[in-house]
Amino acid sequence: MKTEEVAKKLVELCRKGEWMQAVNSLYAKDIVSVEPRAMENMPAEMRGIDQVRGKTQWFMDNHEIHDSKVTGPFVARDTFVAKFDIDVTNKASKERMQMSEVGIYTVRDGKITREEFLPLAG
Amino acid sequence: MKTEEVAKKLVELCRKGEWMQAVNSLYAKDIVSVEPRAMENMPAEMRGIDQVRGKTQWFMDNHEIHDSKVTGPFVARDTFVAKFDIDVTNKASKERMQMSEVGIYTVRDGKITREEFLPLAG
Numbered sequence: 001m002k003t004e005e006v007a008k009k010l011v012e013l014c015r016k017g018e019w020m021q022a023v024n025s026l027y028a029k030d031i032v033s034v035e036p037r038a039m040e041n042m043p044a045e046m047r048g049i050d051q052v053r054g055k056t057q058w059f060m061d062n063h064e065i066h067d068s069k070v071t072g073p074f075v076a077r078d079t080f081v082a083k084f085d086i087d088v089t090n091k092a093s094k095e096r097m098q099m100s101e102v103g104i105y106t107v108r109d110g111k112i113t114r115e116e117f118l119p120l121a122g
Numbered sequence: 123m124k125t126e127e128v129a130k131k132l133v134e135l136c137r138k139g140e141w142m143q144a145v146n147s148l149y150a151k152d153i154v155s156v157e158p159r160a161m162e163n164m165p166a167e168m169r170g171i172d173q174v175r176g177k178t179q180w181f182m183d184n185h186e187i188h189d190s191k192v193t194g195p196f197v198a199r200d201t202f203v204a205k206f207d208i209d210v211t212n213k214a215s216k217e218r219m220q221m222s223e224v225g226i227y228t229v230r231d232g233k234i235t236r237e238e239f240l241p242l243a244g
Contacts, residue, residue, distance in 0.1 A: 004243050036198040071205075074224040074240035076158040081203060081224045081240055083193075102196045102203045104226060118196035118203055121126050 001110040007073035007080035010105070010112070014070045014082070019056050027052060028111035036101075036119050064089045066096075080105050123232040129195035129202035132227070132234070136192045136204070141178050149174060150233035158223075158241050186211045188218075202227050 001009075006026055013022040033046045033055065046052055065088050072082035082103050089096040099119070106114040123131075128148055135144040155168045155177065168174055187210050194204035204225050211218045221241070228236040 007243060034198075072224075073243050074205075074222075075243045076156075076238065076240040079226070079238070079240060080243075081226065083196075083205065083224075100196075102194075102205075102224070104201070104203065116198065116201070118198040118201060121129060121195050121197045121202075 003078055003080055003107045004073070004075045006107050006110060006112060007075050007082070007105070010080075011070050011073050011082055014068075014084070017065065017068070019060065020053065023049065023052055023056055026112050028108070028113045031112060032114045034114070034116040036117060062091055064091060078107050080107070125200055125202055125229040126195070126197045128229045128232060128234060129197050129204070129227070132202075133192050133195050133204055136190075136206070139187065139190070141182065142175065145171065145174055145178055148234050150230070150235045153234060154236045156236070156238040158239060184213055186213060200229050202229070 010022055010026055013019070013025075027049050029049050030047070031049050031052050033052045035042075035044045038044045042055060042058070046055060065086060067087040069085040070082055071085075072080070074081040082105070084099070084101055084103065086099045087096070088099060101117050101119045104116045104118070105112050132144055132148055135141070135147075149171050151171050152169070153171055153174050155174045157164075157166045160166045164177060164180070168177060187208060189209040191207040192204055193207075194202070196203040204227070206221070206223055206225065208221045209218070210221060223239050223241045226238045226240070227234050
């Protein structure tokens with residue numbers, strides 16, 4: 001698949017809330033996933049599809065998603081960007097947050113090989 | 123300046139329509155600027171602040187901007203993203219377009235050293 005096809009499929013799956021299906025079908029085995037900072041006992045940078053599946057499962061297990069909006073994709077060459085606005089409650093802390101962030105994705109040989117998330121500056 | 127300061131200044135100047143001031147105050151001399159594709163007689167990739175000033179001047183001379191909205195910045199490490207929604211008419215063709223794109227910016231030593239633009243996929 002070309003970058004634009006991968007990008008559109010990712011956005012489509014995220015809009016349906018099918019986060020794990022997106023990882024399983026579109027991510028390379030050697031995916032590198034970079035968060036803005038370390039979270040709980042997870043490092044900011046994770047390597048390999050098993051770690052990314054673990055992070056995705058952790059997010060789903062520990063958060064209640066009330067609403068989410070995905071904008072994009074924005075595509076050029078081997079790169080695409082999607083914007084995520086997510087209204088979410090952390091189940092443990094009961095804290096409800098409006099998260100706004102973009103993901104920058106790199107595609108190689110039809111699979112996502114790198115994703116990097118950038119939060120909206122306060 | 124740190125990445126977040128540079129990012130916020132860029133967004134502030136773009137919101138005011140002060141595109142050339144943004145280039146003059148925030149861009150490195152060896153800036154690399156990458157558009158999705160070549161335009162008229164300009165290559166997709168331009169190098170050096172003089173070429174980028176030329177592109178900015180060409181854009182301002184040849185387009186009438188009716189409205190623009192800048193979303194962001196989204197910031198992590200040495201990278202930031204801003205989203206631009208611009209309602210613009212090409213003066214020569216009289217074609218009015220709603221452009222939606224994101225810019226991915228790299229900051230080094232307090233200056234923007236690379237910008238890459240990605241249009242919303244159709």
